[in-house]
Amino acid sequence: MTQLEMKKIAAQAALKFVQPDTIVGVGSGSTVNCFIEALGSMRDQIKGAVAASKHSEELLRKQGIEVFNANEVSSLDVYIDGADEITPQGYMIKGGGAALTREKIVSSLAKKFICIVDSSKQVDVLGSTFALPVEVIPMARSYVARQLVALGGSPEYRENVVTDNGNVILDVYNFKILEPLKMEHTINNIAGVVTNGIFAQRYANVTIVGTPEGAKILE
Ligand code: 5RP
Numbered sequence: 306m307t308q309l310e311m312k313k314i315a316a317q318a319a320l321k322f323v324q325p326d327t328i329v330g331v332g333s334g335s336t337v338n339c340f341i342e343a344l345g346s347m348r349d350q351i352k353g354a355v356a357a358s359k360h361s362e363e364l365l366r367k368q369g370i371e372v373f374n375a376n377e378v379s380s381l382d383v384y385i386d387g388a389d390e391i392t393p394q395g396y397m398i399k400g401g402g403a404a405l406t407r408e409k410i411v412s413s414l415a416k417k418f419i420c421i422v423d424s425s426k427q428v429d430v431l432g433s434t435f436a437l438p439v440e441v442i443p444m445a446r447s448y449v450a451r452q453l454v455a456l457g458g459s460p461e462y463r464e465n466v467v468t469d470n471g472n473v474i475l476d477v478y479n480f481k482i483l484e485p486l487k488m489e490h491t492i493n494n495i496a497g498v499v500t501n502g503i504f505a506q507r508y509a510n511v512t513i514v515g516t517p518e519g520a521k522i523l524e
Contacts, residue, residue, distance in 0.1 A: 309335070311423035311515035312387075316340035318513050318520030319385050322419050325350040328378055330415045331365065332386025333358035333404040340385055340421060341365055355381060357411045358404040359469050375411055384415035388509070389435040389502070390428045391420055393523075395509035396485040398431050400438030400502030403468050409500050412507050420509035424516055431482035431503065436461070437492075438502040439475045440468055445497020446475070452495045453477050472499055 316339035323329055329344065331337060331354045341361065344354070345368035353371030355378055356362040362372045386408055388397040397420060399405050412418050428434060437458070441449045446462065453460040458477035466474050482488050485505035492501040512523040 306517040308423050308425065311517070312336040312421070313339045313515065314520050315421040315423065315513045315515035317343050318515075318522065319419050319421050320344065320347065322383050322385070322417070322511065323347060323351060324382055326352060327382050328352045328373055329354045330381040330384030330411045331356045331361050332384065332408050332411070333361045334387040334402045336387035336421050336423075337361060337385070338364060341368055344368060344370065355411050355414070357386065357407040358402070375414065378414060381411070381415040383417045383419055384412040385419045385421060386412065388420050388422055388426055388504070390431055390433065391422055391426050391509060391512055392428060392431060392485075395420070395512060396431060397504040397509060398435050398437055398502050399504055400440070400474070401435070403438065403440070403463070403466050403474050405438055405502045406440050406468065406470055406500045409504065409507060412504070417510045418507060419511045419513065421513045422515070424514055427514065431485055432480040436476035436478045437480050437482070438463075439477060439492060440470070440472050440499040440501070441475055442497045442499060443473050446473055449495055449497045450475055453492070456491065470499065
């Protein structure tokens with residue numbers, strides 16, 4: 306079975322967490338693209354969605370789903386998104402698609418974060434397989450990079466990428482993140498960092514793993 310087929314299995318299984326007459330929080334990435342396609346089958350049952358990227362907004366509209374601005378809603382029942390890495394505790398690295406800041410904002414509005422992944426995303430320690438993305442105000446790029454080196458990481462500027470917020474991304478290699486919450490706060494305290502891709506404060510409440518045997522739901 307391909308990785309895409311496993312993503313589709315996880316995305317389809319997430320529909321059961323979507324309640325009628327609600328506004329759904331929707332992340333971004335290829336797994337979420339599968340989810341948006343599946344959510345099209347519920348377009349007449351839900352009020353709409355708040356999206357974490359301009360690309361997801363476009364796909365939702367194509368499915369005939371109304372898109373709300375994050376400022377128009379006070380809370381969401383669920384937020385559904387993928388991850389680049391996820392631990393058994395539900396801590397994640399996100400931001401492979403450079404949408405981490407909006408993902409953090411929309412997921413913070415939600416009562417439950419449902420993470421949809423294929424099994425390649427499961428790790429015991431964050432930073433094992435994926436570099437940590439950090440969104441940075443452009444004028445602070447070199448300063449932030451030096452601070453990340455001082456923390457033990459090897460930051461690399463993601464060439465030709467500008468986020469939906471007009472900022473740049475540093476991908477930090479060689480970080481073994483043993484204390485995700487502490488590291489999330491430490492990096493966010495560097496002047497010029499908008500946010501980093503550790504999702505520990507807003508961890509996943511439910512992980513849905515797409516496997517050849519079907520969807521595994523870990524709560
Ligand atoms: C985008 C993200 C994505 O959720 C993450 O990169 C996973 O992507 P995919 O579903 O394509 O594997 O955080 O910023």
